Amino acid sequence: MLISPFGDMLKAFRKRKRISQRALAERLGVHHNTIWSWEQGNYLPEGKRIVLELGRLLGLSEAETRQLLEASLTALSPHWSVPYQRNVFFTGRGTLLDQLHQLLHTDHAVALTQSYALYGLGGIGKTQIALEYAYRYALEYSAIFWIEGETVESILASLGRIAEHLQFPERGDSDQQRMVAAVQHWLTTNGTWLLIWDNVEDPELLYQFLPPTRQGAILITTRRSSLGTLAHSLELSPMTLDEGAAFVLRRAHLNKAMRSDESKPHPSEWGTAQELVKVMGGLPLALDQAGAYIEEAGCGLSDYLQRYQEQRVPLLGRRGTLGRDHPHPVTTTFRLAYEQVKQQHSLAADLLCLCAFLAPEGIPEGIFLGRTASSEGTADRIVTDLYQFDQAIGALRNFSLVQRQPEMQMLSLHRLVQVILQESMSEQEHMQWQQRVVHLLNAAFPAVTSDTGTEIWEPCEQLIPHVMACAVTLPACLQSQEFAELLLKAADYLDQRSQYERAKSLYQQALQIQIQLFGLEHPHVASLQSKLAYLYRLLGNYEQAKLLFQEASHVLEHALGLEHPEVAYPLEGLAMVYYEQGKYELAEPLQQRALLIREQARGLEHPEVALSLNRLGNVYYEQGKYELAEVVYQRSLQIRERAWGPEHFRVAGPLSNLGDLYREQGKYELAESLFQRAVRIAEQALGPAHPDVAFTLVSLADLYREWGNSTQAEELYQRALAIAEQALGPEHHAIAYPLHGLALLYQGQGQYEQAEALFQRALQIREQRLGQDHPKTAQTLHDLALFHQFQDKMSEA
Incomplete structure (x- = not known):
């Protein structure tokens, strides 16, 4: 008699239900002695369906039914040759196991063998899932056999175990081909079996040892992403x-x-x-x-x-003292795979080393298909033959070391592959691969200039994670001009997308490299100081911005001359600092000088001239010089429309500024049309979440508030506030604009508590970011004082 946990459990549940063996057999529709045989351990139910029906008839809970199912696996399948114990720590993967069950179910394997391959990186858990599947669904198969599929020797040993289990006369035959033929014959003449081929490296071995016709299910584990016509492939992802x-x-x-x-x-x-x-x-x-x-x-x-x-x-590299289920630790697993790739395909190994220093996800294939020599003139391995590139990627995919997304032309790899590859390199190899990565990224990253539009945003966005990865990991000794150029281009792009904090870190890093290479008095350093200062100004750090602009202006004037176009940048930047601090009398002459330099150096129709005109118009507007402001705004708009077309995102700036001017003059219809056009252009070109869109929305909301359209004004203020907070942060000085406007709107609607809270928040931001003496701070303080006076009068009344 067999010891049967299933029988003991069934007996206990049956007695709790107070039902006899005969009565239970009748309800189940089986022979009246069947329940007695199960409880005695003579044999077990033939399938999961019967056990589930037992659970229903006995009124078992879901957990109890599961226990009964687990116990029913004591004898597993009638023919069981699996060399591993069930993993007691197996966790999750339920969706994949259910999918495998649907695909490999015996009902699907009547006429033809169902073959599926689980593929993925070494250590991803392929064997453990196959093992869990075997134990979980053992009762649904007439036989489950396990074959170690890595080598001919391991396959023969596994087939020998199967022959021994089936008691074939050929099991001890010195002619192994007779033993193999016997197993193949059994698979051909029997059905509803499951054959697990674990760790298949060479698909040819499957062709060699599988019988040509068979009925059953085959589950393969492999690192290869494709086994051709042998099996359908299912990729195994990391754990959630x-x-x-x-x-x-x-x-x-x-x-x-x-x-x-x-x-x-x-x-x-x-x-x-x-x-x-x-x-x-x-x-x-x-x-x-x-x-x-x-x-x-x-x-x-x-x-x-x-x-x-x-x-x-x-x-x-430490496997643990009881790690027998996977003989190699992570370090050894990945290093062995890399060495095999290196022996088979040197270009594939090179590509993997390059990927080790990039971000692990979203690696554009295009960066490997660029020019062939670095700026230093040294030879650089580059792929120019697409067929050769496909072969290299194929070699890496055979070991699941990279994943390819062909529709996006992207690659990815596991971060631990990167870690182990990097750690296995010498210091000199580190330097060589990092230099090549910088060169490839710099060659691929588009330059952002005043003439470029949004068409470069997508390629820049794809490359930004990889530049940021280099910025974090590259050592101080790799401080080259090419690395600085790469950081600058990436920072310029992030600046254009209003991602100011990320841009600032790259500008600062590039500036330190430039200082090390050229010294503090070099024009390259001064130009970069101007860019960083612009960012400080946008972030409200006016003192730091002012200091950098002054230093840059001094160096550039001394090195290049007073009229050089590079001098206009720090001059105009300093003018903008004074403008945002409300010191318009200091800003005006600097802005006029910057405009004159650009007109003389670039010509009257250059886009940089339009930029200076637009900023000079802002100074005139704040001073109440409306006629002068209108002239320069119109001229700026015309230059930009001629240079880029009427729908370019840089056209939105002068449109919005003209709208503010006309609103201030009471020309509401004209202002509305300009604002609406500016919002449409900015949303289409920059996206609905860009801060420039928020600023234009505030201007349009101000117009509607003054015009008496409270509903539209509130909607626009709220939208602008949400965009600005998301893009710039809740404490940025620009947040005060929608807060102040919304406070005025609520005051006019009699929503006094909401209005006061918004006034207070706008005042706090402006005091902290702009200072107490700034005109915008004074305006908010003035409006808040009027609000309190109004409330006092209301209380007295």
Whole structure:
């Protein structure tokens, strides 16, 4: 008699229900002795369906039914040859297991074999999923056989175990071909079996050892992304944050505080576990190693994270004392794969090394297809043959070291592949690959000038993550002019997209490189100081901006002459600082001088002249010189329309400024048409979330408020406020514009509490960002005082 946990469990549940063996058999529709045989352990139900029906008849809960199903796997399938125990720490992957079950179900394998391959990076958990599938659905197959598919020797050994299990006469035959033929014959003449081929490296071995005709299901695990006509491929992704966190907590035996269903651990550990999953990129092997280390060392998750930051490679190279299910640690797994790639295809290995220093996701294939020599004149390996490139990517995909998104022409790789590749390089190799990455990115990154439009935004956006990765990781010794150029181009783009904080960090880094290369008195340094100063001005740091503009102006005038066009940049920047501080009398002569320099150097129709005209018009407007402002605004608009066309995003600026001017003069219809055109152009060109759109919306809202259209005004103010807060942050000085306008609107509507709160917030921002003496601060303070006076009169009345 067999010892049967299933039988004991069934007997206990049946007695609790107070139903006899015969009565249960009748309700189930089976022979009256069947229940007795199950409880005695003579044999088990033939499939999952019967066990589920038992659970229903006995009134079992979902958890109890699951327990009964698990117990029914005691004898597994009638023919079972799987060399591994079930992984007690297996976690998640439910969606994929359900998908495999649908694809490999015995009902689908009547006429033809259903073959599916799980592919992915080494350590991604392919074998463990196949193993869990075998145990979970064992009762649905007449036989489950496991074949170690890496080499001819391992395949023959696995087939020998199957022959032994089936008691074939040929099982001990010295002629192994007779043994193989016997197994193949059995697979041909029997059905509803599951054959698992684990870790297939060479598809030719499948052709060699599988029988030509067969009935059953085949599940293959492999690193190869495609097995041709042998199987349909399913890519295995890293664990999700929740799956990975639950797994590492279980593996480290830190899940004691989890609820009985173990669906969510205690909050004190959950966030740290998720952070570890992020660091490991959701790679199950790495998480298993981390859990094993935590268990063996007796440390906590936070302790492990700290140790990992200090000693990544030793920890990734430590498998743990009981890591027999996967013989190699992460470090060895990836290094062996890289060495195999290097032997097979040197260009593929080179591409992988380049990818190691980029961001892991969204790597544009185009950066590898550019020019062939670096700016220093040294030879640089570049792909010019697309067929050769495809072959190289194919070699990497055979080991799942990269993933390719052909519709987007992008590549990606796991971050731990990057870590291990970098750590395995010498210092000299580090430098060589980093220099090549900088060269490739600099060659690919478009230059942002006053003439460029939004057409460059998409390629720039694709490259920005990779530039930022270089900015963080490249060492101080790699401070080249080409790296500075790359940082500058990326910063210029981020500046144009109003991502000021990110742009500032790149400008600062580029400036430090320029200072090291050329010294403080060089024109390159001064020009970059001007760009950084412009950013400080936009961020409201006027003192720092003023200092940099003055230093840059002094250097450029001394080095290039008083009339050189480069001199106009710091002059105009300084004028804008004075303008935003309300010092219009200081701003006007500087702005006029900058305009004159550009007119003489660039010509009267140059876009840079239009920029100076627009800014000079702003100074005139604030001084009440409306006629002069209108003249320069109109001229700026005409130059830009002729240079770029009437729908270019740079046309929106003078349109909006003219609208402000006409609104101030009471020409509401004319102002409205200009504002609406400016909003439409800005939204189409820059996107609805750009801060320039918000500023134009505020101007249009001001017009509607003054015009008496409160509903539209409120809607525009609220939208502008949301855009500006999202793009610039809640404390940026520009936030005060929609706040102030909305406060005036609510005051006029009698919503006094809302109005006062908005006045106070606008005043606080302007006092902190602009200073108490700024005209805009004074205006807000004045309007708030009038508001309080009005409230006092209302109280007296």
